[in-house]
Amino acid sequence: MIISEIFYGVKCNRCGEQYEDGEHSFWSDECGAVENAMESEWIEEKGKHYCSECYEQDEVTEENTAKPDFPEHVKNLKKFFEKMIVGHSSRISEQDDYFKISKNLYNTTELNHYETTYIKEMLGDNLILIEVKKHERYSSSEATVLVKR
Numbered sequence: 001m002i003i004s005e006i007f008y009g010v011k012c013n014r015c016g017e018q019y020e021d022g023e024h025s026f027w028s029d030e031c032g033a034v035e036n037a038m039e040s041e042w043i044e045e046k047g048k049h050y051c052s053e054c055y056e057q058d059e060v061t062e063e064n065t066a067k068p069d070f071p072e073h074v075k076n077l078k079k080f081f082e083k084m085i086v087g088h089s090s091r092i093s094e095q096d097d098y099f100k101i102s103k104n105l106y107n108t109t110e111l112n113h114y115e116t117t118y119i120k121e122m123l124g125d126n127l128i129l130i131e132v133k134k135h136e137r138y139s140s141s142e143a144t145v146l147v148k149r
């Protein structure tokens, strides 16, 4: 007999990070998933969920506000990284004047020529740097793209 069951997870509405508590990333009910995320500094705002990187807390009022959405060109780059480049899930972080998107690649030390070309075409003047670095200890490499805000 085969049965199937539904599990629930929480994903950040802004950066796409999925909540995990170190052991689990799925729960058997919605409340369990959300409650666990909230205990780890995630917030819920108007039915959306944000990880600790994606909102700011007002120092005086302690009110939480989601950071503004990523610019369109950054969202497109993230999509490309996730769907077209083979490797682990991509990460996105932001500094005052740029966004950094990176991803660990499987068994390769460089991006294909067409991937690099596509990223350059897509970002145009917004591109700051494309770089692939080999990990010192592992056989994988990390691809990083810096993009203007």
Ligand SMILES: [Zn+2]
Pocket (backbone or CB within 6 Å): 012, 013, 014, 015, 016, 017, 050, 051, 052, 053, 054
């Ligand atoms: Zn986030």
